[in-house]
Structures are given as structure tokens and as C-alpha cells.
Amino acid sequence: MKNEKNIAILKEKIDEVRICLFTTVDAKGAFSSRPMATAKVEDDGSIWFFSNEYSLKSAEISKENEITLGYSSPSNNTYITVNGKAELVDDQVRKESYFSAAVKAWFPDGVEDPRLILIKVTPASAEYWDSSSSKMVVVFNILKALVTGTQYEGGDHDQIKF
Secondary structure, eight states: HHHHHHHHHHHHHHHOOEEEEEEOOOOOSSEEEEEEEEEEEOOTSSSSEEEETTSSHHHHHOOOOOEEEEEEEEGGGGGEEEEEEEEEEEEEHHHHHHOOOOHTOOOOGGGTTTTTTEEEEEEEEEEEOOOOOOOHHHHHHHHHHHHHOOOOOOOOEEEOOO
């Protein structure tokens, strides 16, 4: 039950932030990151993205599918990391269901674009930090911790294992 609750929290936070740094491993073993928009987070925690099947990112996933996603919304004090495995999926039903006007900027031919592929990320673990407080409240609480000699408590934090 706790995992279902945490997946729901993770889904809500990712839906709020939407853009992540999608990190793969290149042919030389170095990390390679690029910003990507989340298309969908399903109830099982799987995270979906649109991509070009012939991109460098897709080639990297085909060789080494361990990835990391990093979401950040400093204005909302929300931070999320997801570690998992990525796979390329050609699923016409999902393409049609998840496609949006924003995706059309990269794929003007829509869901019929022959380059269009989905990336499914199956999380192994995730971690999030979230303080719904305003920046003023966060600064005040940091100063309060410094003055009182207590440890700053920055809000919600949890780890999720899948």
C-alpha cells in the first residue's frame, strides 16, 4: 500500500514539473543528458517520453538502458530523481493517446511520423524532496535553524523502491 501511495505522489510531482534531464550513457561510458518532456506517468510508475527512433539518445538506450531522470522545480522547491531502465516502444495506441500539440513541434507529421518512437522508463528507485512552502518561508526556516542550532527540516522526502 505504501508503494502505491508513493507512486501516486511521484506521479503528481512529475506531472507538476514535467521537464527532466534524461541521462543516458554514451558509447565511451560517459553520462549524456538532455531536457525532455514527460508524456505520461502510468499508475504502475512507468514514465513515457516521445523520441526520434534514429537519435543518438535512442542508440544509447539500445546499447545501455540504465538511465537517470532528474526533475527540478526550484520555484516550487520540488526535486525528483528516478533511476531505472529505458526501452524503445513502438505502440501506436499509446502514441495516439499521449501525443500533444507540443510534441507536434518536433514531429510535424504527428503520430504517423515514421521517426516517432516512445521511450518507456521502468523505475527501479526514485527519491523526491518537496517543500510546498514559499521561498520566504524556506529562508525563514533556514535562518531559524541557524539561530536555534537545530537541524533544518526542508519538507517531504522519501525514497521509493519498485
